[in-house]
Amino acid sequence: MARSVRPIILGVVGDSAAGKTTITRGLVRILGEDQVTHVCTDDYHRYDRKQRAELGITPLHPDCNHVDIAAQHLEHLREGEPILKPVYQHTDGTFGAPTYVKPHGFTVVEGLLGYHTKEMRDCYDVRVYLAPPEELRRKWKVQRDCSRRGYTTDQVLTELDRREPDSAAHIRPQERHADIVVSFTPGEEGEPEQLDAELILRDGLAHPDLTPFLRGDGRGITLDERGSERHVSIPGDIDRDRAAGIEEAIWDRLHFATHLRSQRLGEFTIGTNLHRSESLALVQLLILYHMVTARAAIALGGDGARGTVERLAPEPQAPAAAQAPAAVATD
Amino acid sequence: MPRPVILGVVGDSGAGKTTITRGLVGLLGEDQVTAISSDDYHRFDRAERAENEITPLHPDCNYVDILSQHLRLLREGEPILKPVYQHKDGTFGRPLYVSPNPFSIVEGLLGYYTEEMRGCYDVRVFLAPPEELRRKWKVQRDTSKRGYEEEDVLKELDKREPDSAQFIRPQERHSDMVVSFSEGEGGDPHALDAELLLRDSLPQPDLSLLTDGGITIDEGDSERRVRIPGDLEREQAAEVEEAIWEKLHFASHLRSEKLGEVTIGEDIHRSESLGVVQLLILYHVVTAKAAVALGGAGPREEAEEEDTSEDRDAATVE
Numbered sequence: 001m002a003r004s005v006r007p008i009i010l011g012v013v014g015d016s017a018a019g020k021t022t023i024t025r026g027l028v029r030i031l032g033e034d035q036v037t038h039v040c041t042d043d044y045h046r047y048d049r050k051q052r053a054e055l056g057i058t059p060l061h062p063d064c065n066h067v068d069i070a071a072q073h074l075e076h077l078r079e080g081e082p083i084l085k086p087v088y089q090h091t092d093g094t095f096g097a098p099t100y101v102k103p104h105g106f107t108v109v110e111g112l113l114g115y116h117t118k119e120m121r122d123c124y125d126v127r128v129y130l131a132p133p134e135e136l137r138r139k140w141k142v143q144r145d146c147s148r149r150g151y152t153t154d155q156v157l158t159e160l161d162r163r164e165p166d167s168a169a170h171i172r173p174q175e176r177h178a179d180i181v182v183s184f185t186p187g188e189e190g191e192p193e194q195l196d197a198e199l200i201l202r203d204g205l206a207h208p209d210l211t212p213f214l215r216g217d218g219r220g221i222t223l224d225e226r227g228s229e230r231h232v233s234i235p236g237d238i239d240r241d242r243a244a245g246i247e248e249a250i251w252d253r254l255h256f257a258t259h260l261r262s263q264r265l266g267e268f269t270i271g272t273n274l275h276r277s278e279s280l281a282l283v284q285l286l287i288l289y290h291m292v293t294a295r296a297a298i299a300l301g302g303d304g305a306r307g308t309v310e311r312l313a314p315e316p317q318a319p320a321a322a323q324a325p326a327a328v329a330t331d
Numbered sequence: 332m333p334r335p336v337i338l339g340v341v342g343d344s345g346a347g348k349t350t351i352t353r354g355l356v357g358l359l360g361e362d363q364v365t366a367i368s369s370d371d372y373h374r375f376d377r378a379e380r381a382e383n384e385i386t387p388l389h390p391d392c393n394y395v396d397i398l399s400q401h402l403r404l405l406r407e408g409e410p411i412l413k414p415v416y417q418h419k420d421g422t423f424g425r426p427l428y429v430s431p432n433p434f435s436i437v438e439g440l441l442g443y444y445t446e447e448m449r450g451c452y453d454v455r456v457f458l459a460p461p462e463e464l465r466r467k468w469k470v471q472r473d474t475s476k477r478g479y480e481e482e483d484v485l486k487e488l489d490k491r492e493p494d495s496a497q498f499i500r501p502q503e504r505h506s507d508m509v510v511s512f513s514e515g516e517g518g519d520p521h522a523l524d525a526e527l528l529l530r531d532s533l534p535q536p537d538l539s540l541l542t543d544g545g546i547t548i549d550e551g552d553s554e555r556r557v558r559i560p561g562d563l564e565r566e567q568a569a570e571v572e573e574a575i576w577e578k579l580h581f582a583s584h585l586r587s588e589k590l591g592e593v594t595i596g597e598d599i600h601r602s603e604s605l606g607v608v609q610l611l612i613l614y615h616v617v618t619a620k621a622a623v624a625l626g627g628a629g630p631r632e633e634a635e636e637e638d639t640s641e642d643r644d645a646a647t648v649e
Contacts, residue, residue, distance in 0.1 A: 069410065072409060082397065094425070097422070097424075098423070100374070
C-alpha cells in the first residue's frame with residue numbers, strides 16, 4: 001500500500017455540549033468534506049445507555065470508554081491506516097454495525113476524553129479544548145438534548161448534576177493539555193451572535209502574532225502575556241473592520257492556501273436558524289491556521305507544527321528574542 | 332508477557348475448522364485462547380451480499396486490511412475491538428473488546444490471503460477435505476445449526492465455487508500443514524483417514540519411528556506426506572501420542588482426553604486420526620510458545636534463517 005503524507009489530526013475536546021460540533025463544522029466545510037475524516041469518541045463507549053443506567057456510570061468516566069482502543073485507532077489514523085470504527089447511536093443509546101474509516105488529509109477528533117492518556121495526546125497536531133462557563137454549557141446542553149435527542153429539560157438538568165463529579169475529575173483537567181483553550185462567554189448584551197471569546201494560546205504551537213491588532217478605533221482584541229501563555233479576548237461585538245483586518249493578516253500567512261478562502265467561517269445554528277459570529281469566525285481561523293501550517297510543513301518533509309516549535313523553541317524563561325535552538329521537554 | 336502465539340486454521344466453509352480448533356482450545360484452556368473468526372470481518376451483511384451478488388469468499392467482501400491490522404495487534408499483545416458477524420441472521424452486532432491471551436486461534440476463509448497476514452502466524456494450517464465430503468459437512472452444519480434448507484445450501488455451494496477456486500484453495504500453498512480428512516473404505520464418519528502434508532517452513536517432529544502402526548510417511552524434498560488411517564487402533568494412536576508428548580515434556584500438564592472429539596449432530600464421537608492431527612498442531616503451537624517465552628523468535632523464523640531459499644519460495648506473494 002503506497003503511503004502518502006500522514007494526515008493532520010485536530011483534537012476538539014470538551015464536556016458534553018461545550019460547542020465541539022459548532023467549532024468543527026466550519027472547519028470541515030472550509031477544508032472540504034471529502035478531505036476530512038471525522039471521528040467522535042462517543043463511539044468508543046464501553047457500555048450502551050441501558051448498561052450505564054444499570055451500572056450507575058456516566059459516559060464521562062474513563063472506565064465507561066474503550067480509551068485504549070480509541071488511542072490505538074488514533075495512532076492508526078495518524079499513520080494513514082484505515083480503522084473499523086465502532087458506532088454509538090445517540091438516537092437510542094445502542095451500538096450499530098461498525099464503519100470502515102479511511103483517513104483523509106485531515107482528521108478531526110471530537111469528544112469527551114480525547115486527551116485522557118499521553119498516548120492519545122501525542123497523536124494530535126493541534127489540541128483544542130472548549131471551556132465555556134458551566135452556566136452557558138448547561139443552557140446549550142438543554143437546548144440541544146431537548147431539540148435533537150428527545151429529552152425533557154428536567155431530565156437533562158438531572159443528568160448534568162449526576163455527571164458533575166466525573167466532569168470535574170476527568171473532563172475539565174484535560175484543559176491543561178491543550179494548545180488552545182476556547183471559552184465563549186455571554187457579553188453584556190447576552191446576544192448569542194455576540195459571545196465574547198476568551199482564548200488561552202499556549203507555547204506548544206507557534207501562534208500568529210496578534211500584537212499589531214491591539215490598538216485602533218472601535219472594539220478590538222486584548223492580549224495578556226502570562227508566562228508561557230497568552231490570553232486573548234475577542235469581544236463579541238468586535239468592530240467588523242478590525243475583525244476583517246485580523247483575518248486578512250492570518251490569511252496572508254497562509255498565502256499558499258488562499259484557495260480555501262471560499263467558505264465563510266463563524267456560522268452556527270440555534271434551533272434551525274443560521275447565525276454568524278465574528279468571534280467564532282476568528283477562533284476557527286486561528287485553529288485552521290495551525291492545521292494548514294502543519295499540513296504544509298509535513299508535505300515538505302517537516303514534523304508538523306508541534307515538531308517545529310519543539311525544535312526552534314528557546315529555553316523556557318529565556319528572552320523572547322532568543323534564536324538559539326534548544327530542546328524543550330514537553331509534558 | 333511474551334507475545335501471544337498465533338495459530339491460523341484456514342479452509343473453505345464447512346472444511347472442519349471449528350472441529351479442529353475446538354479440541355485445541357479445550358486443551359490449552361478457554362481462558363488462555365483468543366479465538367477469532369475471520370467471518371467477523373465481512374464487509375457486507377447477508378442482505379447486502381445478495382444485492383451486490385458477491386460471495387463472502389471474495390476478498391472484496393471482507394475488510395482484509397482490518398483483519399490484517401487486528402492480527403498484527405494481537406501478535407503485539409494489544410487488545411482489539413473486534414467486529415461481530417452474526418451467522419444466525421447475517422447481520423453485524425455490537426463490536427467486542429478482545430484482550431489478547433497467550434494463544435490466538437484465527438480461523439477463517441481468507442486468513443492467508445496477503446503476505447502481511449501470513450507473516451502474523453506462528454503456525455499455518457490449511458484444511459483441504461475432498462470437495463464431496465466438504466459439501467456433505469456444510470449441508471449437515473448449515474441445515475442443523477444455521478437454519479438453511481439443504482437445497483439452498485447446495486445452490487450456494489455452486490454459486491461460491493468460482494470464488495472458492497480463485498481465492499480460497501490457492502491459500503493452501505502458504506500453509507505449514509495441509510490436512511485432508513477423507514472417508515476410508517468403510518465410510519465410517521468417525522473413522523476418517525487423515526492425509527497430512529507437512530512442509531519445511533516449520534521444523535516438523537520426526538515421525539519415522541511411528542510407522543509400524545499403520546501410519547505411512549512419504550518423504551519429499553521439502554515436504555512430507557503422512558497418512559493416518561481412520562481405523563488406527565487406540566493403542567497405536569496412544570503410542571504415537573506418547574512419542575509426541577515425550578517431545579513436549581515441558582507441557583505434560585496439558586495432557587487430557589479432549590483431543591479427537593467430533594460432534595455429529597448432538598453426539599460426540601472420537602476419532603483417533605483427528606486426535607493425532609490435533610496433537611501435531613498442538614506440538615507446533617506449544618513449541619512456538621516455549622521458544623518465544625525463552626526469548627526466541629519462534630520456530631518459523633528459525634526455520635527461515637536455516638533455509639532461506641526454499642522457504643522464500645513458499646512465501647512468494649501471489
